[in-house]
Amino acid sequence: MKKMILAASTALALGAVGQAMAQTCASPTPIASDSVVQGDLCTATNDLPAYGNTASPQNEIVYSFTAQNAAATISVTQGGEGTWGGAQAAVFLLPAPCATTTDPTAFGFAGTPMTIDGTNSPDGSVRYVVFTADPGAAAAACGTFTGTVTGTLPVKLQSFSVG
Amino acid sequence: MNTKMKVLSLALVGLAGFAGSAMAACPAGPTTAEGGAWTAKSNLGGAVAISTTGLDGSECKLDTSITTNGPGVNAFVRDDSPENEARYRAQFLVNADALGAQSSIQGAQVFGASTSAPANSVAIVARLAITGNLQSTGRILNITTACAGQPGNICSATTPLAAGVNTIEIDWKKGSAAGTADGYLKVWVNNNNEAQPTVNLPSDSAVWGGVDFAGLGLSTVSPDFRAQHLNQIVNFDKFDSRRQTFIGF
Numbered sequence: 503m504k505k506m507i508l509a510a511s512t513a514l515a516l517g518a519v520g521q522a523m524a525q526t527c528a529s530p531t532p533i534a535s536d537s538v539v540q541g542d543l544c545t546a547t548n549d550l551p552a553y554g555n556t557a558s559p560q561n562e563i564v565y566s567f568t569a570q571n572a573a574a575t576i577s578v579t580q581g582g583e584g585t586w587g588g589a590q591a592a593v594f595l596l597p598a599p600c601a602t603t604t605d606p607t608a609f610g611f612a613g614t615p616m617t618i619d620g621t622n623s624p625d626g627s628v629r630y631v632v633f634t635a636d637p638g639a640a641a642a643a644c645g646t647f648t649g650t651v652t653g654t655l656p657v658k659l660q661s662f663s664v665g
Numbered sequence: 666m667n668t669k670m671k672v673l674s675l676a677l678v679g680l681a682g683f684a685g686s687a688m689a690a691c692p693a694g695p696t697t698a699e700g701g702a703w704t705a706k707s708n709l710g711g712a713v714a715i716s717t718t719g720l721d722g723s724e725c726k727l728d729t730s731i732t733t734n735g736p737g738v739n740a741f742v743r744d745d746s747p748e749n750e751a752r753y754r755a756q757f758l759v760n761a762d763a764l765g766a767q768s769s770i771q772g773a774q775v776f777g778a779s780t781s782a783p784a785n786s787v788a789i790v791a792r793l794a795i796t797g798n799l800q801s802t803g804r805i806l807n808i809t810t811a812c813a814g815q816p817g818n819i820c821s822a823t824t825p826l827a828a829g830v831n832t833i834e835i836d837w838k839k840g841s842a843a844g845t846a847d848g849y850l851k852v853w854v855n856n857n858n859e860a861q862p863t864v865n866l867p868s869d870s871a872v873w874g875g876v877d878f879a880g881l882g883l884s885t886v887s888p889d890f891r892a893q894h895l896n897q898i899v900n901f902d903k904f905d906s907r908r909q910t911f912i913g914f
Contacts (some may be wrong), residue, residue, distance in 0.1 A: 506815060538825075548786050549781055551787055551788045552709070552779060552780070552783065552788035552789055553737070553788040554743070554878075554880070555707065555741055555743060555774075555777050555779065555789070555878075555879075555880030555884050556739055556774075556884045556885050557774065557777070557789050557792065557884075557885045558788065558885075559817075560749065565835075574787050588888075589736075589828030589888070590735070590736045590886070590888070591736075592735075592736035592737050594737060601781070602779070602781070602788040603779070603781045603788075603877065603878065604741065605705070605707045606707075606709060606737065607709075608708065608709070609709050609735070609736070609737045609738070611735045611736050611737075614735055617871075635736070636737070637736060637737050637885055638736060638737075638772075638885055638886050638887045638888055638890070638891070639736070639888060641817070
């Protein structure tokens with residue numbers, strides 16, 4: 503019998519602490535249940551100059567998940583870099599398409615986690631989690647952030663057996 | 666004028682209430698699902714509602730306010746009827762008096778016309794925001810439009826707003842060819858003279874797509890606006906949009 507513990511492999515693949523690369527709408531990194539992601543917005547790009555009717559000249563880092571029994575919160579904290587310029591870090595939930603035409607359906611910031619549930623993320627839907635700086639702040643605002651997922655986003659396989 | 670845009674225009678005016686339509690009851694909300702005429706509403710950390718009476722003496726108006734002091738909060742309605750419009754005109758009424766004194770760093774977008782084909786890191790091709798003047802004794806309208814080759818790829822101007830209800834009209838025209846500043850954003854504020862807009866911003870805007878949707882209400886609010894103006898209502902009424910003809914009043 504060959505038994506694979508997919509929970510472990512998933513954690514390895516996605517990273518218990520996922521480092522943000524060039525994550526854009528075109529190439530988002532999956533974000534997992536009960537995980538932590540980190541990134542530096544100063545090395546990212548302004549992939550989405552607007553979130554629908556909201557101008558967003560700051561840089562973004564984009565993750566995605568396919569919802570299944572979604573019930574989670576995503577909290578965001580930010581580093582102490584001066585590049586933030588006093589601006590707050592923020593996280594937004596975008597339905598598909600991940601594009602400038604799409605208005606966020608949920609948001610969060612330091613001290614106020616973003617809520618993911620079956621209403622804003624019904625089963626089977628692809629959703630995008632966008633970390634950025636306050637859209638109302640200076641365009642140059644950026645810095646490091648940590649996003650913490652608490653709860654379920656996609657299906658979380660615990661184990662898988664063959665033969 | 667395109668039939669669809671004309672119908673849209675009438676529908677949206679209907680939402681806010683025709684002057685003299687006192688017999689009409691206000692819809693439960695601004696969206697079509699609520700009996701209104703807008704495609705959608707967004708109220709992340711904000712509130713969007715319909716109330717009586719209208720700003721023009723009609724039955725109903727749109728109330729928007731920010732209720733949470735956090736980044737990305739908004740309170741607006743959205744119209745998805747435009748389709749890659751190379752020419753887009755719109756008019757609406759706004760009254761921000763309930764904000765009280767507003768400083769020059771307390772800004773909020775009140776209208777945006779956006780394209781689904783952005784360029785040069787700009788997607789909202791015509792954008793209007795309210796803020797206070799330097800003395801915090803009056804309000805001004807910040808006007809920006811997509812403008813290739815300029816700082817931030819936008820051209821901008823400001824003009825004072827009056828106390829009470831303001832009638833604001835825009836006419837956005839996409840440029841014909843890259844490198845040619847024959848596009849423009851014209852804005853009339855309490856001004857019924859089509860030949861002499863209050864602001865005229867010529868722009869090189871051919872690389873952007875046309876207008877695909879518009880938002881009316883509060884968004885992209887500055888941190889100081891959120892901190893100082895929570896739960897203070899900005900009213901809107903009598904929205905109209907079309908392609909070619911001056912709307913006026």
